[in-house]
Amino acid sequence: MVVRTVLAAVAISALPGAVPAQDTPVFEVGLDLVNVTVTVRDDAGNLVSDLVAGDFVVKEDGREQALRLFAPASSPEDREELALNLGMLFDTSESMARHLRLSRHSAVRFLESIPRAKDLILIFFDRDIRISHYNSENQQGIFERILETQSQGYTALYDSIAVYVSRAIGTPGRKVLVLFTDGDDTTSRTPVSEVIRLVRSTNVTIYPVAFPSERRAGSYDMRARWFLGELAKSSGGQVFRPVATRELAEIYTRILDELGGQYILGFTSDNPKRDGKYRRLEVEIERPGLRVRHRPGYNAPEEPSPEG
Numbered sequence: 442m443v444v445r446t447v448l449a450a451v452a453i454s455a456l457p458g459a460v461p462a463q464d465t466p467v468f469e470v471g472l473d474l475v476n477v478t479v480t481v482r483d484d485a486g487n488l489v490s491d492l493v494a495g496d497f498v499v500k501e502d503g504r505e506q507a508l509r510l511f512a513p514a515s516s517p518e519d520r521e522e523l524a525l526n527l528g529m530l531f532d533t534s535e536s537m538a539r540h541l542r543l544s545r546h547s548a549v550r551f552l553e554s555i556p557r558a559k560d561l562i563l564i565f566f567d568r569d570i571r572i573s574h575y576n577s578e579n580q581q582g583i584f585e586r587i588l589e590t591q592s593q594g595y596t597a598l599y600d601s602i603a604v605y606v607s608r609a610i611g612t613p614g615r616k617v618l619v620l621f622t623d624g625d626d627t628t629s630r631t632p633v634s635e636v637i638r639l640v641r642s643t644n645v646t647i648y649p650v651a652f653p654s655e656r657r658a659g660s661y662d663m664r665a666r667w668f669l670g671e672l673a674k675s676s677g678g679q680v681f682r683p684v685a686t687r688e689l690a691e692i693y694t695r696i697l698d699e700l701g702g703q704y705i706l707g708f709t710s711d712n713p714k715r716d717g718k719y720r721r722l723e724v725e726i727e728r729p730g731l732r733v734r735h736r737p738g739y740n741a742p743e744e745p746s747p748e749g
Contacts, residue, residue, distance in 0.1 A: 624665025
């Protein structure tokens with residue numbers, strides 16, 4: 442997307458410290474593409490992975506856009522736009538103490554099941570934010586790093602998400618964030634509105650694995666549930682709320698199935714304005730009886746302010 446350089450600067454300044462048919466066309470990839478990750482299911486909830494480019498209609502603010510990129514995850518080709526860039530965020534604050542062992546083992550099991558990521562960012566956060574960055578050739582010691590983490594301190598959830606988004610900008614391929622948290626935040630400087638704006642400005646799909654809060658109740662818990670739901674909705678992801686260890690295997694399976702059955706659609710917007718405004722996205726399928734999930738819109742790029 443064209444937002445890469447501008448968004449990176451904004452994010453950093455805001456922080457504290459199935460195989461397709463043979464006639465499937467291949468579109469030229471350009472720098473100004475708006476990418477949309479799409480998940481398609483039938484009425485029974487099964488993933489649909491045999492669609493071709495002609496099955497999709499993409500609209501921005503109600504206007505149909507010309508597809509310039511079509512990349513099914515089920516394609517046997519090794520395509521850059523399908524490379525997996527994975528972020529995993531772990532809430533290690535005091536409010537997650539009881540759930541930390543479960544979340545740590547959940548993450549390890551997930552990483553054992555998922556194909557090796559081209560790029561992996563681990564972020565552990567409480568009142569501090571600790572970042573570990575791995576590429577596809579250097580992912581040794583990850584499990585030990587996760588299992589050794591202890592809970593402590595307050596929670597900088599919003600800042601941590603902003604840190605991840607700023608680092609994910611400019612990386613090709615699919616950006617997927619799995620977030621282990623109870624949704625509580627006690628110390629971030631980045632406001633909720635800015636976090637949502639950042640998520641809307643980059644093509645990252647977020648899957649919060651939400652644990653019950655141990656320290657907050659009432660309006661605090663409602664706010665946390667709203668925030669995690671908004672992250673998933675704004676990015677085209679989904680919230681999972683495990684209440685027992687046995688539910689985690691199904692969660693891993695659903696996320697992994699989605700990653701293997703997604704489509705990446707790309708278009709160059711017919712609106713050339715760089716005004717930073719929100720633009721609505723609609724993805725329609727010509728084949729009846731299918732349900733589509735994707736991010737509902739994105740923030741357009743914005744011209745940087747003149748210096749001085």
